[in-house]
Structure formats: structure tokens, C-alpha cells
Amino acid sequence: MLFATKVFSETALALGHDVLGSETHGMSQRGGSVISHLKIGSYESPLVRHATADVVLAFHPHEAYRGLVFLRRGGLCFVSGPDGDSWDRGVKDYMAENAIAAYVYPADDVALEIGSPRSANLALIGYAMSVPEMPFDHDQIRATIERITPSRFRKANLEAFEAGYRRKR
Amino acid sequence: MSQSKQEVLLGNEAIARGIVESGCxxxxxxxxxxxxEILPAVVRFKKELGLDTHVEWSINEKVAYEVALAASYTGKRAAVIMKQVGLNVAADPLMSSAYTGVRGGFVVISCDDPGPHSSQTEQDTRFYAxxxxxxxxxxxxxxEAKEMVKAAFELSERHYLPVILRPAxxxxxxxxxxxxxxxxxxxxxxxxQKDPGRWAATPRFRLQLHKELNEKLHDIQEEFETSELNTSVPGDDRRLGFIAGGTxxxxxxxxLQELELEGRFPILKIGTSHPIPQRLVKEFVAACDQVLVLEEPDAVIELQILDKSKLLGRLNGVVPSAGELSPEVIRQLLVQQANELGMETxxxxxxxxxxxxxxxxxxxxRRPRLCPGCPHRAAFFGMKRALGSKAIYPGDIGCYTLGLNLNAVDTCLDMGGAVTIASGLYQAYRQDNRDVPIAATIGDSTFLHSGVPALANAVYNGARFxxxxxxxxxxxxxxxxxxxxxxxxxxGGQGQRVAIGDLVQACGVKFIEEMDPYRVQEFEALIKRASQHTREPDGGVAVVIAKRPCVLYDPSPLEENPVPVTISEDCDGCRYCLIAFECPALVLDEDLGRVVVDRRICVNCGVCVEACPKGAIVEAEE
Structure with a gap:
């Protein structure tokens, strides 16, 4: 989670943008829901307010339900979860009314298949980057991953990212 | 040279950078x-830059405060870092050192936790100021935190006073x-430089020091009237103004930007929460019809404003008086104010x-839970099996407060509170000749922090638990x-070890035994023996040291000796293990109607074999 945030914040910084974000430490880290906020551009407060986020990345379907509240009208939601349409009907209507596009991708399975379950977040990022509305492009994000991943995980992270980008199972 | 180096830093790392750049x-x-995260980041910069900064994790905040203060006595720059409730522990030297003053720049960094997210109170450090x-x-x-660290050192050296930096x-x-x-x-x-009238001041000198302190504070307030730490944002619509500080x-x-109100109303940003620049504030308030005061977690600026007739804040219930002023709360306040002024948002x-x-x-x-393989879980489970639900379980501050989930923590007051609450409970029941088993838990670091005097007190006064x-x-x-x-x-260097067992012995405890809590049956028997000791004629406090490294800190023992488990057909889905053991790696499969092991997070500690009354959790065959 923190690494996923770092991928975007480091990319933004490398391209000359200001970044400001917020993360969770302490008691809340012991198994509770962990939310990381990131704002790119000129801001004062690190917190993203409800109904204002452009993008939500959720690493579990339950977290997607909890994270949706942050999305603005027309926002994007990427969810790591099993294939198939399993959204709650009412939530699905809410997303349709507010032009929120949700993409579900089995990032955990993909990462497991390429033998690096810990790289699931990178697979989801790769998948998200295949959607043209995302900020930054494939090469910019890939360059950041190459730069900031410790060498022993680099190959696995890049492989997961590319698998996601090519939407490969 | 190219443009200066930039890095995305945690606020605490930025503060550490400010400390190092100030030559502390x-x-x-x-x-x-x-x-x-502040001190570890100081260590990082110290190593990267080859500095000889003295850094230490002190035993507790009072000790930390005084060690740093003494360095300031010698003319060096010093900083002490803690969370807001830590300043309660260091309140004694804070109060006294305000009178004695300091020599080298001395900055007290106390981080607040509005919410609270990870604290026992939402107290406001600025009240201590x-x-x-x-x-x-x-x-x-x-x-701004990084810049304020530097400003704080300079301010401290101009006025010879401790300066508090309060990041939320x-x-x-x-x-x-x-x-x-x-x-x-x-x-x-x-x-x-020896100066007994200051550094060893008796009450006679203290009155003089108090007068001196008042003068210093007066001068500082004058300085703050024109300080760059307080800034304003212009706005022509004077029907509403904002005085705000911090987050x-x-x-x-x-x-305001999101509501398309940016630049409309004037804002006075108060960076110097104490003392506030009274004239600046008075002029600002005079120019507005009403002023919304936004600060957290408490009304520290608001209370200092002398004429409150135009203020909207916590004191008149406009701003909530508990909980974080989240963006959602502040938006609601702004929309409400805008609507009252007849404006659309x-x-x-x-x-x-x-x-x-x-x-x-x-x-x-997803409530917080002890990690899979956590040795605390094994200890709590053994304790509960030995003493049952009739016993009272005073707890303390740390991961193990989560023993709450296993009904093995009945109280959680403050650092070291397990030992003192156990003592007090014993004395209260003893007075009525009632024998209620009491079993307190405290972590190693917390014991060293403030458990030691509490234990000496318990032994001295004849408590039994x-x-x-x-x-x-x-x-x-x-x-x-x-x-x-x-x-x-x-x-990362090696210091002199201070052994917990030696300290316990030195406190006069006669029953001291150490055991790995993973050995659940033996641990349970040990707790029973310890409890028996508290009842014997010549008994007293019994101390059991449950020794096993944190699985996140040192996973090697489990990697070397894994005990994988499997769940047999005997599991009938009774949920006993889920409730009494609460390991995140044991989950109920609703379809199968029985418990399964989540292999992704199981660390093969094997302790849960003890957690099934039907013997359905068994060691896996090779």
C-alpha cells in the first residue's frame, strides 16, 4: 500500500509536480483498514476529502466499497478482486448515476501465477495504467518502479506491472 | 550546481531534517x-552526513527531556521528541525548565493525535505551553514543520527558553x-557555566525566575506581532473571517478552493499558538463581522483571544468539541456559514x-488484531486458561492492549498503569478480605518506561498479583x-544491556520465572504456580517473563522451526478458536461450515493446536 503510493508520488516529483499525501501508522496498522491519500499539484492539506478524488485503488473488494466515498463525479476505481460482476446492486446504481467507472482485476491471482504474490499491488497499478484517463503514462510509471524497487524484488515487480498493463491473466 | 536536492519525506522525516539542518x-x-519516525530519520541523516549527533531512545519522556535539557545547559543545541501523552510524563521538567530557562537552543517536539488514532486522549499539547x-x-x-524547527531553535536562543513545536x-x-x-x-x-541561582534555584530564587519568565513571554509576544510565522490571506468580504492554525x-x-471561495474571506494564520499576537488578532477581528476559529484538537487560540463576542468556535459550540476537524467536517462548517450569508456553494x-x-x-x-504468530496471543491464551474469566486483567499500552479482543485486558490507563492498577485492585479487595486473582500484563519497553517504580511500590506495600x-x-x-x-x-551501536529480570529481582520480587509462551500447557501451569505464590503466607507479587521475539521483528525462529497445522474433519465450525484465540489466519469457511487456515498470512507458529477443544487443529504431517 505505502509502496503503491510511493510509485505515484515519486513519478509526480520526477516530473516536477508538488506532492502531498497522508498515511496510517501505529495501532491502526495492526490489521485494520489502511487508507493512503495522495494529492498531486498545489495543495496545503494532505487529506483527500470525500467526493473529490480522481482515482481510488482498492486492494480488496471490501476496501473498494469503503473507498468509493472518496471519488468525485466521473472518478475511476480500480479494484483487486475476482473476475465477474459481483457489485452490490445499489452501489452499482450509485456509480452509474455519478459516472464512476469501476474496473475489477484479479491482481492477486495474476501475481500468484507469476510466482510473486507480494507484487499484486504492482499488477493492479499496471492494469490501471492501461486506462487512458490515468495521470502519467506507462513508461513514466515503469521508470519509477525500476528506480525505487529494491533489487531483489525488481524483476517480480516489473513483471507484475507489465502483466497488469497488458491485462494478462 | 543543479537545483537543490528534493525528496518526498514523511512530516516526521522533514522535522528530522530540520533538526539536522539546525546543527542540533x-x-x-x-x-x-x-x-x-523522527529520531530514526535523524539517525539516517546523521549517518549519511557523517555527523556526531548524540541520539538516544531514552527510557521514558521525562528522562529524554532532562538528558536533552542538560545538553542545552552546556550551550549545545538539543531537541527532545515525544507524543502528546508523553509530555504528561515530561511535564515536571517542562514546568521547571521554563523557570530556569536554557542556554543552547532547546526544542520540545510533542506530536498531537486528534481523532484519536493511536492514543488514550485527544489532549492539546499547546495547553502545556x-x-x-x-x-x-x-x-x-x-x-512548514521543517522551517519551524529552525525558527524554534533561534527563538529559544534569543529568549533562553524551551520552545514547543506541536505537529499534529x-x-x-x-x-x-x-x-x-x-x-x-x-x-x-x-x-x-555554574550559576546556582538559576540551575539549582531554591524557592527564593524561583520567584525571581518567575518574574523573568513573565518578561521573556512578554518580549516573545511582541516579537510574534510581526513574526513571519503568522501570515494573512486577504479577502474583501469581511462578513466572515477565519483565524486558523496547524492542520x-x-x-x-x-x-475554500474546492468551494470556489478562495480569496473571498480574509484569513489570519496563527503559527505561534502561544503566545498569540494579541494586537494582530484584535485588528483582524475588528475588521470582520464574524470570525470562525479553526484549530485542533482544542480551543487554545480561541481561549487566548480576549474579546470573544465575534467568534464562532468551540466555545460556543459552532465547531465540534471532540474528534478530528477532517476535511468533511470543515466543509460542512464552511457550507453552513456560506449559506447563512446567502451564498451558494x-x-x-x-x-x-x-x-x-x-x-x-x-x-x-476490520478491527485491529494481534498478528498471526504473535507471542502475546499465546501468553494471553495461557493466562486465560489458567485463571479464567473471574480474574481481573489489568493491561497496559502497546500492541498487547489488543489482548482486549481475547478478554484478557480489563483496564488500560496509561504507561505502567497495569502494575499500579493491579496493586490498587489488590489493596481494595484485601480490605474486604476477598481473594480475587489479578493478573496484569505489561510489555518490555513499557515496563522499563514506568513499570519499575510501580513494581517497587507494589512489593514495598505488600500487594499481591x-x-x-x-x-x-x-x-x-x-x-x-x-x-x-x-x-x-x-x-544501531551496542550499549550496555539492562536486563528486565535483574530489575524485577532488584525490586524485591521473590517469584520470577521466564518462559516462551508458545509452550502453552507449561505456560498455563506456570501462571497457576505464580498465582498460587500470591496466596501463600510468605508470598507476594509473582512475575512471569513471557519471552519470545515479535514475529515481525524477528521471524527467524519460525522460519527455522515452522510448525504448519491443518484442520481435520473433526472441526464442526463451533467458532471457539475464532473467539478465544482470534488469529487472523484462522477463518470460518461459511460454505464448508468449518475453520480453514489462511496460508497467505499463517506463519506456522503451531500454537493454535492448543486452541481447539475438539483437537481438530493438528500439526500437519510432513
């Missing part, structure tokens, strides 16, 4: 969320790109509907800081 010589701390009569600075962003959690745990300034070594050879100022700015998605829908889904609430010291070799909750028992120092 001595930095001490006791870990506590949200302050814990009023109480002790010292200045307090309140940053809004990591970048949304500064400490924010991340922002921060510019690095080259570090210049500040030459300050230690030079303690609330940052949220206010972003929210942009419409947004109504997320209330969504919250309702998601609430109705009944998603499992079982004290289980949960020794996992580290300060786990706050991010694995080393303890005195490990002997490892803040910068």
Missing part, C-alpha cells in the same frame, strides 16, 4: 505514535516533497446515500525501536 547536537526521544508559559509553534505542513498527526504522517539545505556543522564545545489551516485553504455527489448502502452490506469490521511481562525484545507497536533490555542503541 543532542536528540533524545521515547517512541509514540505519531512521533516515532500556556501552563508552563513557554512559546508553542504549530506547523500546517511537513515543509496530519503533519507528522503526511508526505511532501521537501528541499534539502546543506548541513553546516555548528561548533559548540560543551561549556556548563485546520491547511484543510481550510484546500476546502457548488453541489457535489451526496455520499450519504453511498455510506448508507455500504453500511447495509455489513462488511466485516501476577505480573506477566510480555518481553518480545522490541517496542513493536511504534515500529520496532530497541529497548534497554536488548542493549542496542538508537543508531
Amino acid at each position: 547536537h543532542v536528540v533524545t526521544s521515547y517512541p509514540g505514535t505519531p512521533s516515532s 500556556l501552563f508552563a508559559k513557554v512559546p508553542a509553534l504549530d506547523p500546517s505542513t511537513p515543509r 498527526i496530519r503533519v507528522s504522517h503526511a508526505r511532501q516533497n521537501i528541499e534539502f539545505i546543506p548541513v553546516v556543522k555548528l561548533q559548540r564545545p560543551a561549556d556548563f 485546520s489551516y491547511a484543510v481550510l485553504r484546500d476546502t 457548488p453541489t457535489e455527489i451526496d455520499t450519504g446515500e453511498l455510506s448508507q448502502l455500504v453500511g447495509d452490506l455489513g462488511l466485516p469490521v 501476577v505480573l506477566v511481562i510480555l518481553d518480545n525484545s522490541t517496542t513493536a507497536m511504534t515500529g520496532m525501536q530497541p529497548t534497554a533490555d536488548s542493549g542496542m542503541l538508537a543508531d
